[in-house]
Amino acid sequence: MTSSTAPQTPAAAGARQWALLAVLAGNMLLDALEVSVLVVAAPAIGADLGLPPAGVQWTMSGFALGFAGLLLFGPQLAERRGRRRTYLAALALFAAASLVGAVATDPVVLVATRFVKGCCAALTAPMGLAIITSAFADGAARRRAVSVYAFFGAAGFTVGLLLSGLLTAWDWRWTLSFPAPVVAVLLVVGARVIPRDTPAPGTDPGRPDAAGALLLTGALFALVGGLSLVPADGWTGPRGSGLLLLSVTLFVVLGLRERVVSRPLVPAPLLRRPGLARAALGAACLNGAYLSTLLTSTLHIQGREGHGPLWTALAFLPASAPLACSALYSGRMIGRFGTRRLIAAGLSSALAGFVLLWHRGLNTPYPTGLFPALLLVGAGFVLAFTALNIQATAGVPDSGKGRASAVYQTAVQAGAALFLALTAALLPPASGRAVSAHAPALGAVVVIAALGWISAIGGLRPGLQDDPSRSTLVRRRTS
Known part of the structure; x- marks a missing residue:
């Protein structure tokens, strides 16, 4: 262009x-x-x-x-x-x-x-x-x-x-x-x-892969829809099972189609990059676990405890405000410690926060329950957020960095939708009144966060080549 x-x-x-x-x-x-x-x-x-x-x-x-x-x-x-x-x-x-x-x-x-x-x-x-x-x-x-x-x-x-x-x-x-x-x-x-x-003279960008985008969107919708029907129909209900089967079918069709189209949504070489896969999985789990925690917490705080919306929003700030305040300085941390160690430290901190909240429960007073848990999660985002973004495109040629970033962000958003549906399926309609109704949902959050943590720890294995040099990251600290 x-x-x-x-x-x-x-x-x-x-x-x-x-x-x-x-x-x-x-x-x-x-x-x-x-x-x-x-x-x-x-x-x-x-x-x-x-x-x-x-x-x-x-x-x-x-x-x-x-x-x-x-x-x-x-x-x-x-x-x-x-x-x-x-x-x-x-x-x-x-x-x-x-x-x-x-x-x-x-x-x-x-x-x-x-x-x-x-x-x-x-x-x-x-x-x-x-x-x-x-x-x-x-x-x-x-x-x-x-x-x-x-x-x-x-x-x-x-x-x-x-x-x-x-x-x-x-x-x-x-x-x-x-x-x-x-x-x-x-x-x-x-x-x-x-x-x-x-378009640049003499170039033909080709026809966009609209069919691939429809297949991907349909598969994700069917997956989330199947999970959302669990509270009403159970895990083996015909509607939920049918949607889950449809989701698998659409994903298979999408995978087969991507092999033969001239302009696939995701070039095959990107899918074989372990750094991108680990970053996408870690970020999807971190984002999904966090949003699921907020949904579970806001239903409890405003339901059982009777607090108002503004109080609830202020209560959530310890997890989100630190990232906003430190975003411009994250490149310096990456330049000093590298991406893989920061990702492992960040996801470890976040996992500790989710485990703490699951252990103490939402009925514990805010100063000793939700507050310290959110501080740990916020520290996890400060350490890992930018590092995950950079790790996703590390080692990818400049011509493919935009596509690699899109793959990474797609996984982050898909993880949010999937894990929100899974967590909500574990919350009964009367969750705001029941003392322990949030425990299964918070337990699911811990499992989700642990999956991302395992991926991050796996990235610390010696000999991996997908961690960019610190000098390169210093030059790119604002990107």
């Missing part, structure tokens, strides 16, 4: 660049906060729409499924249609879905809007970084721009929790509608400052 803009004075060009960064970083913040903005609102949504935990989790996993389903397809679509055109269309659709979701009274419609917003985020979040690398010259300006973009992404989860606590206290529907006017402003400004791009 080539970009074209009209000649400008240096001052005007600089102002235009920073206006562009404001649009991209602002939208990245919205994409990131959508992951957490309904966490604290979950009990209110369940009470208003008559949904059990297995139904409420769809409002969170629906976004993750849309994100996971289109992350690999997005770059192909952008190559065919252009980054600017795709990005602006996704912004407009995101705003419309926000408004429809805010007035939805049918849970199916609400989940559908969340899925659409996840699809839009899958197009804009990685594409924003690509636009930055093409619009900012290599050097200090690009590093600053990438740092700002990454910081807004890291801070988005915390901002989402706080907004969820504030807005749910008025009406949970505000958590869905507030992005619409913000996105409208970003859309207007973005139409003026996002550079036009066209």
Whole structure:
């Protein structure tokens, strides 16, 4: 792709660049906060729409499924249609879905809007970084721009929790509608400052693999749907078993199809890279265990303990705020310790937090129960978050780093949806009133986190070549 803009004075060009960064970083913040903005609102949504935990989790996993389903397809679509055109269309659709979701009274419609917003985020979040690398010259300006973009992404989860606590206290529907006017402003400004791009002369990007994206999305939906039916039908119920069988079938068809298509969603060599596989598994387990803990905790805190949404959001900050505060300095830690040791230390800390919470239970007073557990989980994110992202693309040629990053992020989002459904299936409808009802769900969280920890510890074996050199990481600490 080539970009074209009209000649400008240096001052005007600089102002235009920073206006562009404001649009991209602002939208990245919205994409990131959508992951957490309904966490604290979950009990209110369940009470208003008559949904059990297995139904409420769809409002969170629906976004993750849309994100996971289109992350690999997005770059192909952008190559065919252009980054600017795709990005602006996704912004407009995101705003419309926000408004429809805010007035939805049918849970199916609400989940559908969340899925659409996840699809839009899958197009804009990685594409924003690509636009930055093409619009900012290599050097200090690009590093600053990438740092700002990454910081807004890291801070988005915390901002989402706080907004969820504030807005749910008025009406949970505000958590869905507030992005619409913000996105409208970003859309207007973005139409003026996002550079036009066209395919390079003599190149044909080819047809995007839409069928592959549909198969992947359908397989993930069937898997999560099968798990969500467990509370109603049991593990052997015909509906749940049928969906799980359908999921396996779609995954098999997708795997066979990827071997023969000219533009597969995931090139086969990437799937054989152990560093990428370990990073994807570790991040999926860490993210899934964390979100599952928040869902379980918010239902208990606002149900049995009777605390309000804002109190709940503030109670969760020890796990999310440290990452937002330390995101700009994570490259220094990686440059000193390397990625594999930080990942192992981070996932060990997070596992210790989940085990502590499972051992003490949610009925323990906050200062000695949930609080220290979340501090350990927060420390785990500080140590491992950036290291996992870098490890996923370590050793991959520059031409394939974007695709490797998309594979990694797809696993993270798919893990969130899958583990949320699994945990919610272990929460009975009356979990807020029962003293020990959360124990099976927290036990599942420990198993999920332990799986990621085993993967991280396996990465410490001597002789592995997928850990980038520290000097390289120092140069890339802001990316």
